Amino acid sequence: MVFFGCNSAFFLFQTGRVVFLPKSSILVSSDHMPFSQSSSGPSKCSLANLRRTWTCTGLSRGTRLALQDLSPCRRSVLLMVAFVTLVPALCRSFTRSPSVVLVIILTPRGEILRGAPDQVFFLWVLYVFHFLIIAPTVDFFTLSCLPIADSVFHGEQCDKHHNSLLLLPRVSYLTLVTDKVKKHFLKVMKAEDVEEIWFEYEGTPLKWHYPIGLLFDLHASNTSLPWSITVHFKNFPERDLLHCPCNSVIEAHFMSSIKEADALKHKSQVINDMQKKDHKQLWMGLQNDKFDQFWAINRKLMEYPTEEGGFRYIPFRIYLTMSDRPFIQKLFRPISPDGHTHTLGDLLKEVYPVAIASDDEAKRYQVVIHGIEPLLETPLQWLSEHLSHPDNFLHISVIPAPSD
Amino acid sequence: MSDNAESPTETQKCDPSTTQQPTEDSGTTDEKKKIDVLLKAVGDTPIMKTKKWSVEKGRTVQSLSQFISRFLKMEPNEQLFIYVNQSFSPSPDQEVGVLFECFGSDGKLVLHYCKSQAWG
Numbered sequence: 001m002v003f004f005g006c007n008s009a010f011f012l013f014q015t016g017r018v019v020f021l022p023k024s025s026i027l028v029s030s031d032h033m034p035f036s037q038s039s040s041g042p043s044k045c046s047l048a049n050l051r052r053t054w055t056c057t058g059l060s061r062g063t064r065l066a067l068q069d070l071s072p073c074r075r076s077v078l079l080m081v082a083f084v085t086l087v088p089a090l091c092r093s094f095t096r097s098p099s100v101v102l103v104i105i106l107t108p109r110g111e112i113l114r115g116a117p118d119q120v121f122f123l124w125v126l127y128v129f130h131f132l133i134i135a136p137t138v139d140f141f142t143l144s145c146l147p148i149a150d151s152v153f154h155g156e157q158c159d160k161h162h163n164s165l166l167l168l169p170r171v172s173y174l175t176l177v178t179d180k181v182k183k184h185f186l187k188v189m190k191a192e193d194v195e196e197i198w199f200e201y202e203g204t205p206l207k208w209h210y211p212i213g214l215l216f217d218l219h220a221s222n223t224s225l226p227w228s229i230t231v232h233f234k235n236f237p238e239r240d241l242l243h244c245p246c247n248s249v250i251e252a253h254f255m256s257s258i259k260e261a262d263a264l265k266h267k268s269q270v271i272n273d274m275q276k277k278d279h280k281q282l283w284m285g286l287q288n289d290k291f292d293q294f295w296a297i298n299r300k301l302m303e304y305p306t307e308e309g310g311f312r313y314i315p316f317r318i319y320l321t322m323s324d325r326p327f328i329q330k331l332f333r334p335i336s337p338d339g340h341t342h343t344l345g346d347l348l349k350e351v352y353p354v355a356i357a358s359d360d361e362a363k364r365y366q367v368v369i370h371g372i373e374p375l376l377e378t379p380l381q382w383l384s385e386h387l388s389h390p391d392n393f394l395h396i397s398v399i400p401a402p403s404d
Numbered sequence: 405m406s407d408n409a410e411s412p413t414e415t416q417k418c419d420p421s422t423t424q425q426p427t428e429d430s431g432t433t434d435e436k437k438k439i440d441v442l443l444k445a446v447g448d449t450p451i452m453k454t455k456k457w458s459v460e461k462g463r464t465v466q467s468l469s470q471f472i473s474r475f476l477k478m479e480p481n482e483q484l485f486i487y488v489n490q491s492f493s494p495s496p497d498q499e500v501g502v503l504f505e506c507f508g509s510d511g512k513l514v515l516h517y518c519k520s521q522a523w524g
Contacts, residue, residue: 147495209495242496259492264506268491311505325462329502 014283080129082330164308165226169289170213174199174206174285175244175256178231185231188254194233198241201229203342205240209253211389217368218319251283256389258282261392262301264331265384270301286390294390302385309341310334310381316394318352328352333380345376345385355398368397405428437461439504439513443472446518448486450476456512465494472517487516487523 071142082293164184168177173195180198184401189273199206201219220227234244244250258279262271270278285294304311311334318328328351334342348355348367357363358375371388388394409433438458439489441513442522445451458482487493488507506512 199419206496253495256492260488261493263489263491270490272491326497326504327497330505 018251026387027278079136080126082086094222105244154341159399168212168379170216170284171211172289173210173250174212175217176210176247176250177212181231185233189233196233196236196245198232198236199229200232203225205237207241208244208250209242211391211395212396213370213387214319214397217371218321218399221371221397221399222402227316245288254283254286255279257391257393261388264313264315265301265304265311265392267365270303274300282390298392309339311384314347314380314384315392315393316347316380316384316396318348318355318398320352320398321400332380342380343376344378344380347380348376352398363395363401365398368399368403369394410461416489439501439506439508440511441468441500442512442514444514444516446516446522447520449517449519452476459500459502461499462501464496465498465500465503468515469496469517470499478519482519485516485518488513489521490516493523 025319040271159173164181166178166181170172178197178199178398186194190308201215204219206219227351259268259271262268274297281293284290284299285292295403313331316329316332319326320328330351332342332347332350336342344367345356355367357365367376369383374387384394438460441457441459443455443457452472457496465486469486472486473482473484485493488503494503500513507513
């Protein structure tokens, strides 16, 4: 924080006059308000001014002396490197938007270069630094802050394992986030060997139309990360998996889930009142991992008439690892007819009582949502509003409790 | 009148209604329970002569969709879209029993089918 403070101070200085020392091509901020007005001759920036600037940025005396000893060219390069490396790193902590970072980076450019003897040369140097630093930064921003499952993908049909390591968001879908994986393996495979991509974990084909976090909780929650998934390009298991030839299939599935959830919550009134562009915004928000874009529309799907106290029915699915059937889905109201709020425990008692251990026996199952075990006393309406996946469903896993 | 659907049988799935032994998976009469499905055509899609069908709860939407395509003698490359409540298209691996429990009315599940996308 202190360092950030001194760098932001550096910004303020940069917006002032920047003057070159006549003989050296140093880029220096000379306008430090209380000092520069009182210093001699605004046209000449003396070393004394530089010293005062550094004082205000909070660098140690030793650092200042060391900097003074550098030749002017090296000093300017060092300043630029420090500026374009530290600022994005610090900004990354505080903002996720690459455009904000770019604005911050580019603002003092004119001030840095004003008075430079060879503007064109330094402009190019500055732009090269920007590119080298910002390009990976922007890529970093596009990765979600949500990822929980790290996946190592092993390739099949390769002489040696070609592994790809990726951070995957819990709330997205496998085929939506694995373009890089596909490209990575396509480099080492012959084109005629490549058919539709599919994923498998310990012999179980992974359904791409289930959210990634749900797949992890069901199959691998008790294993250590990274989650090791095998990628296949042949022998697509027709009986177990749906085909996913392109992103529009994922979009259609996602939107259908949202519509089904709203049919339960609001008799489809809210989703039908929305325009096509709002539906598109929900999908784009998920696809591009834009939380605000998604929730601008999704919040309308989380509203309910005050007199009702909640949704009409709660959209939920309970997945069992020990059963043949894919999931349990039933009609269940968030509020009982006598006005009493239903909890997660009430839901389980009604639709899958085995999941709840009675007082005298050891806990056999864990009830997991997004990798955590919510208290059974949590109101179901609250869970639906806050712990639903982007498709507006509560995906609940019931898995065997780990034996200690 | 209601006839049995003629497509090859699906692997039997557990009855999704509440039971005290959810791991039991064979031998009960509940498994054979069927639900009534009413199929309605949308747009210029051909209308089925028999609209009301008695379908096992464990049948998937995909198998029902394949059955309708065969019944209507559709080309293999033609797609069929199924809709529930005239609002959403269920996932092909969804069980009709679950759809009936959540979206059935008057003791039957109404499904609309169409050769092209009707409700997006």
